[in-house]
Amino acid sequence: MAFASPRCARFDAGVLSKRRITPGARAPARGRWRVSRMDGSPVRKDAPEDLAPRSSTRLIDEGAALRASLLQELPEIPARYLYDDTGSELFERITGLSVYYQTRTEISILERAAADIVAHARPRHLVELGSGAGRKIRILLDALRADGPSVTCTMLDINELFLLQSIDRLSADYPEFVFRGVVGNFMTDLGRLGPAGGRLVVFFAGTVGNLHPDERRSFLGDLAQRMDDADALLLGVDLVKDPARLEAAYDDPEGVTAAFNLNVLSVLNRRFAGNFDTSAFRHRAFYDRKNAWIEMRLVATRKNEVCLDALGLRLAFDKGAEIRTELSCKFTRASLEASAGEAGLTIDRWYTDPADLFALALVRRRRS
Numbered sequence: 001m002a003f004a005s006p007r008c009a010r011f012d013a014g015v016l017s018k019r020r021i022t023p024g025a026r027a028p029a030r031g032r033w034r035v036s037r038m039d040g041s042p043v044r045k046d047a048p049e050d051l052a053p054r055s056s057t058r059l060i061d062e063g064a065a066l067r068a069s070l071l072q073e074l075p076e077i078p079a080r081y082l083y084d085d086t087g088s089e090l091f092e093r094i095t096g097l098s099v100y101y102q103t104r105t106e107i108s109i110l111e112r113a114a115a116d117i118v119a120h121a122r123p124r125h126l127v128e129l130g131s132g133a134g135r136k137i138r139i140l141l142d143a144l145r146a147d148g149p150s151v152t153c154t155m156l157d158i159n160e161l162f163l164l165q166s167i168d169r170l171s172a173d174y175p176e177f178v179f180r181g182v183v184g185n186f187m188t189d190l191g192r193l194g195p196a197g198g199r200l201v202v203f204f205a206g207t208v209g210n211l212h213p214d215e216r217r218s219f220l221g222d223l224a225q226r227m228d229d230a231d232a233l234l235l236g237v238d239l240v241k242d243p244a245r246l247e248a249a250y251d252d253p254e255g256v257t258a259a260f261n262l263n264v265l266s267v268l269n270r271r272f273a274g275n276f277d278t279s280a281f282r283h284r285a286f287y288d289r290k291n292a293w294i295e296m297r298l299v300a301t302r303k304n305e306v307c308l309d310a311l312g313l314r315l316a317f318d319k320g321a322e323i324r325t326e327l328s329c330k331f332t333r334a335s336l337e338a339s340a341g342e343a344g345l346t347i348d349r350w351y352t353d354p355a356d357l358f359a360l361a362l363v364r365r366r367r368s
Contacts, residue, residue, distance in 0.1 A: 063272060067311045070323075075315070077264055079210050079326045080158055080185060084267045088162050090260040097256060099248045102206055105358040106236050110136055113351040114143035117200075117362060120349060121232040124198035126153040129186040129207070134166040136204050141174050154193055156182040187215065190222055199231045206238040206358070209293070209329035216329075220343035224365055233345070233363040237331045239356055243287040246330065250285035250294050258283035261296055264325055273309035280304045284322070292335070296326040336361060 069076045083091065095103035110117075118140065126144070128137050134155065144151055153170070157163040160183045167181045182192050186203075193201070201223065211219055223233065250257055261283045265276035281298040288295060300317040307314050331339075337347050340363055349362040 063311055066268075066272070067308075067313055070308075070311075070313065070315060074322065074324055076324045077268065081267045081271075082260065082264050082325065083159050084263070084270075085159065085161055087260060087263050087267065088159050090256060090263060093256050094252070094260060097252050097254065099252050101245075101249060101357055102238055105353050106204060106206075106360070107136060107139070109351050109353055109358060109360050110139045113360060114139050115146070116349070117234060117351075117360075118143045118147050120362060121200040121234075122198070122230075123200035123232070124151055125194060125200070126151050127193050127199055127201045128153070128155045129201065129203045130157055130205070134170055137202065138170070138173075140200075140202065141170070141177065145174070145176070150176050150178075152178045152180065152194075154180045154182060156184055156186060156193065158183070158185055187211075187219055190226055193226075197228055197230050199227075200234060201227075201231070202234040204234075204236040206236055206328065208235055209238060209331065210327060211329075212327060213329075216339060217342055220340060220345060224344045227365045229365060229367065231365065232348070235336070235361045235363055237336055237359050237361060238328065239352070239359055240292055240330045240332055241357060243289065246287045246294055247285055250296060250328070251283065257285070257296075261298060261325055265298070268308060272311050274306060276306050277304060280317075281323075292330050294326075294328040294330070295324060296328075298323045298325060331359075333359070333361075341366070 066078065066081075069078060081087075094100050123144070126137070126140060128134075137153070137155070141153070155163060155167060155170075157166075163181045163183060167179045171177075171179050184192060193199075208216060208219070227233070262278045262281060265274075265278050265281065268274045269276050280300060280302055282301050284297045284299050286295055286297075287293075300319055300321045302319050303317065305314060305316050333347070333350060336359075340346060340361075344366050345363050346366040347361050348364045350359060351361075352359040
């Protein structure tokens with residue numbers, strides 16, 4: 001149960017603009033690259049104190065959206081809040097776990113298919129959405145380097161410090177390419193990725209499956225409208241498989257995924273002046289066969305109340321009450337073709353592994 005409370009009815013935009021910066025973090029100026037924020041302002045590469053977002057209006061809007069999500073019948077925390085600095089580091093650990101087959105399988109497919117992808121897409125500009133540590137983009141950069149043409153590479157990620165560090169490493173290792181970083185959200189910032197024509201937009205890690213069906217429809221439709229016949233989209237998608245294997249991938253015995261999920265409560269505490277007690281919740285992951293998706297939730301282990309002062313919100317949880325933190329939709333080729341088709345897109349090429357665990361789909365705008 002969630003409701004506004006006079007005891008928590010304080011909206012402090014200053015709280016929304018706080019951001020944890022790793023002490024001593026630097027972004028050395030080497031190679032050809034630049035990074036800009038959501039509002040278009042540049043991030044100075046030599047000043048870690050310049051990493052705090054500047055657009056208070058956007059952050060207030062973000063707080064209002066979170067408030068609405070938490071007031072739903074099933075409270076929900078948008079998955080983007082999972083990826084602060086700690087969450088991003090934990091997710092990198094998850095990708096190396098034995099039960100988490102997605103990352104290593106996608107990399108193996110990409111290593112085999114990169115030359116073919118580059119040959120068919122012929123990109124002049126490479127765009128990665130949700131770039132993270134940039135490990136997979138290196139495989140495409142190697143293929144482009146071998147193919148000859150120099151391209152510009154734009155990387156968009158919501159985690160500013162992670163993006164700075166990734167681009168700094170890439171610009172040092174690939175000096176012939178020009179790198180541009182965009183701190184933003186792929187749902188709202190596609191218009192900042194440059195003009196159509198010769199772009200290969202890559203969206204790895206099955207992240208498209210983390211979108212609600214209506215969000216996925218909106219995202220693909222928006223992207224399709226921004227593409228022309230010379231553009232292509234490379235989508236990584238996790239495939240439907242044995243539910244036991246899927247659930248194991250999202251509830252590892254080491255507890256890394258549980259820590260990743262619970263960390264989102266600390267993110268809300270820090271950003272929205274909250275007092276979530278992480279010990280009052282546990283991690284839960286399950287496969288919904290009807291919708292073909294994994295859900296991650298946080299389950300209250302005891303009755304507790306939480307204030308989020310910056311949202312003017314008090315949340316009351318009975319024991320067993322749940323908060324949804326992530327969806328991860330699983331696809332077949334047919335279901336992805338249907339989703340793409342609704343947006344005016346079509347699958348041009350399909351790459352998968354021998355066990356059909358994961359797939360990369362090269363998608364283009366459907367010609368009328």
